[in-house]
Amino acid sequence: MLEHGGNLNDAVIRYGIARADWLDLSTGINPAAYPAPVLKADAWHRLPESDATLVDAACAYYGASHMLPVAGTQAAIQALPQLRRRDHGAARVVVAAPAYAEHAHRWTQAGHAVREVAYDDLPAALESCDVMVVCNPNNPTGARVAPDILLAWAEALAARGGWLVVDEAFGDTTPQLSVASYSHTGDGGRPGLIVLRSVGKFFGLAGVRLGFVAAGGTLLPALQEWLGPWSVSGPAQQIGVAALKDVAWQEATRVTLLAQGKRLQDLLATCGIPASGSAMYQWWPEPDAVGFHDWMAQQGIWVRLFTRGAVGIRLGLPADEAAWVRLQNALQGWCEQRSYAERVA
Amino acid sequence: MLEHGGNLNDAVIRYGIARADWLDLSTGINPAAYPAPVLKADAWHRLPESDATLVDAACAYYGASHMLPVAGTQAAIQALPQLRRRDHGAARVVVAAPAYAEHAHRWTQAGHAVREVAYDDLPAALESCDVMVVCNPNNPTGARVAPDILLAWAEALAARGGWLVVDEAFGDTTPQLSVASYSHTGDGGRPGLIVLRSVGKFFGLAGVRLGFVAAGGTLLPALQEWLGPWSVSGPAQQIGVAALKDVAWQEATRVTLLAQGKRLQDLLATCGIPASGSAMYQWWPEPDAVGFHDWMAQQGIWVRLFTRGAVGIRLGLPADEAAWVRLQNALQGWCEQRSYAERVA
Numbered sequence: 001m002l003e004h005g006g007n008l009n010d011a012v013i014r015y016g017i018a019r020a021d022w023l024d025l026s027t028g029i030n031p032a033a034y035p036a037p038v039l040k041a042d043a044w045h046r047l048p049e050s051d052a053t054l055v056d057a058a059c060a061y062y063g064a065s066h067m068l069p070v071a072g073t074q075a076a077i078q079a080l081p082q083l084r085r086r087d088h089g090a091a092r093v094v095v096a097a098p099a100y101a102e103h104a105h106r107w108t109q110a111g112h113a114v115r116e117v118a119y120d121d122l123p124a125a126l127e128s129c130d131v132m133v134v135c136n137p138n139n140p141t142g143a144r145v146a147p148d149i150l151l152a153w154a155e156a157l158a159a160r161g162g163w164l165v166v167d168e169a170f171g172d173t174t175p176q177l178s179v180a181s182y183s184h185t186g187d188g189g190r191p192g193l194i195v196l197r198s199v200g201k202f203f204g205l206a207g208v209r210l211g212f213v214a215a216g217g218t219l220l221p222a223l224q225e226w227l228g229p230w231s232v233s234g235p236a237q238q239i240g241v242a243a244l245k246d247v248a249w250q251e252a253t254r255v256t257l258l259a260q261g262k263r264l265q266d267l268l269a270t271c272g273i274p275a276s277g278s279a280m281y282q283w284w285p286e287p288d289a290v291g292f293h294d295w296m297a298q299q300g301i302w303v304r305l306f307t308r309g310a311v312g313i314r315l316g317l318p319a320d321e322a323a324w325v326r327l328q329n330a331l332q333g334w335c336e337q338r339s340y341a342e343r344v345a
Numbered sequence: 346m347l348e349h350g351g352n353l354n355d356a357v358i359r360y361g362i363a364r365a366d367w368l369d370l371s372t373g374i375n376p377a378a379y380p381a382p383v384l385k386a387d388a389w390h391r392l393p394e395s396d397a398t399l400v401d402a403a404c405a406y407y408g409a410s411h412m413l414p415v416a417g418t419q420a421a422i423q424a425l426p427q428l429r430r431r432d433h434g435a436a437r438v439v440v441a442a443p444a445y446a447e448h449a450h451r452w453t454q455a456g457h458a459v460r461e462v463a464y465d466d467l468p469a470a471l472e473s474c475d476v477m478v479v480c481n482p483n484n485p486t487g488a489r490v491a492p493d494i495l496l497a498w499a500e501a502l503a504a505r506g507g508w509l510v511v512d513e514a515f516g517d518t519t520p521q522l523s524v525a526s527y528s529h530t531g532d533g534g535r536p537g538l539i540v541l542r543s544v545g546k547f548f549g550l551a552g553v554r555l556g557f558v559a560a561g562g563t564l565l566p567a568l569q570e571w572l573g574p575w576s577v578s579g580p581a582q583q584i585g586v587a588a589l590k591d592v593a594w595q596e597a598t599r600v601t602l603l604a605q606g607k608r609l610q611d612l613l614a615t616c617g618i619p620a621s622g623s624a625m626y627q628w629w630p631e632p633d634a635v636g637f638h639d640w641m642a643q644q645g646i647w648v649r650l651f652t653r654g655a656v657g658i659r660l661g662l663p664a665d666e667a668a669w670v671r672l673q674n675a676l677q678g679w680c681e682q683r684s685y686a687e688r689v690a
Contacts (some may be wrong), residue, residue, distance in 0.1 A: 001569065001570055001574060002574070004392070004393075004574055006392035006503050007394060008394065009394045009395075009396075010390075018397065024391075027392060029390070029392070033390040036389045041554070044381045044553050044584065045374070045549040045551065045553040046351060046353075046551060046553075047349070047351035047374070047552065048375075049352060049354045050354075051351065051354075071576070074573055074574060074576075075573075075576075077573075078571075083612055100498075100572070102574075106573075116633075138618040148490050204390050205389050205390065206386050206388070206391060206392040206575075207392065207578060207580065208389050208578070209393075209575065224346065228422075228447075228451075229346065229349055230551075231416070231420075233418075233553070233581075235552065235580065236578075290567065307575050309535055329475050
């Protein structure tokens, strides 16, 4: 099992600091979660039935015409390599890197020939692959690919039966980058363009386990059959409908998160740390990533350490002013101790 | 996608009866659900972390030494054929039949050679298979296999690297049948014995999506890796811990459900219907199953019609006295209309 952020139990065990005393910045999840509505009385009791309301709300919010709810995008990330293998055999897969590590891991596990390719080198790699996977914007580096480029790649891949998988899990604050609306194979759509969206990050509802896949052709029915009945819980459906339809909350949250992401980037800059990322996280290739991670942990701040791929540090957003101050103090302590600004100058 | 019970949306569309007016007896789920505890404030917000408390509670309740939580036994039913295929190639699989149809469906889909074999013919089929799947007690027929027989089969299969998969999803009211405690490969355990348990049925928490797999050797780590991170939601974990530790509720519920199952069987007998099943459902090979299903639906009672496999009707337990009366009246109407008792005499 790959390591991921949000593993606060590990932090508690390793540093002997009580769970309640941690400031957890190890994920890129909105700390101000959408307030879950009161559930229907039978939400826990009944088998979940598929709900057109949920799909309609998702299509409206994400701008796609055909979507399938899944129990978190992770479920789709695991299923797509299996489906591809079953229906088309082993593929040559290019995964944009460094990125969310589960993509390369799952394509490799399913028996495909996987190459991890830097974002800048993707155009040159297009010709020699059947499937390309791009996180846009990327987690954790924040790398971006313009939609028109993605659509051209999707067309080139589709022409030879290939797929372009675009993981827009962190795309809610950059809607101008989304290609979800081109994922259907109807008028103007691109066959073989598969877009992944996540409810967990922007809505701060990672515990709900809800995401969506936008795609055309027979892919969504095949994916639904693969994932089986009742894969998305009833409570997840109810909460998802409320969150996806609350346009006022979405608009206000987008503004807030963009401002907070800027604030985090600026705070890091004052410590001489040039970071990149998206609204909900900032990342940099910290030369002493292990030391930084340990320094912060000793002060009860749990950050995400990457020791492979995007080697470095990722910070999520503090939840409130006290948390911002705590982070700022810890960062200043780090700078002073290591004379960080001078060292990188 | 196979059809399953609990599909009340289909009933609403097909019969034009409002959802609230239906008496849904189409599943075998305890109608008196365990009361879900109040969730922690961050249950919907945080990524779910794996929780030793949950596994400990499950091991204590089910009597197994090693268990893995899954998002409903359906998740394991889908994953096991894939894991078997990946690690051992295509197998000769015997699925006890008629039974819960997803077993045969998923083993077939994964490319194994599947034979559906009647419960009585399982002993003769043992020699010619690598994997055997038995629901015990069976859904919907109520067929049972004694634990010592299952353990002998597990040993015979294990001797040649085979698996015995025992689906005890409806086993909570017949703990004397369970082989979960033999599933570990340590002292006295049986390698290759895999036991599935469900929280949804007995605890009436089908919306939670929680089940467990008991097994030894490397199977549980392999299954965990296959199912990926965060497959069981945080709320499911919290509710599961509470339900699995509440021994007083479990004991009272076992008594109640056994009595209600007997009551349902007796009620059907008064209509001349000889039914079998387990505490939470009764089934019979109704000769006019389509007619019976339609008759009940016209009165707003949604029952489970099987048109293949266990061709016939399954009824779940009414939730309260009013529901019992409603069912009784509908059954009597059916008997009178069809002179059922005379016809089958």
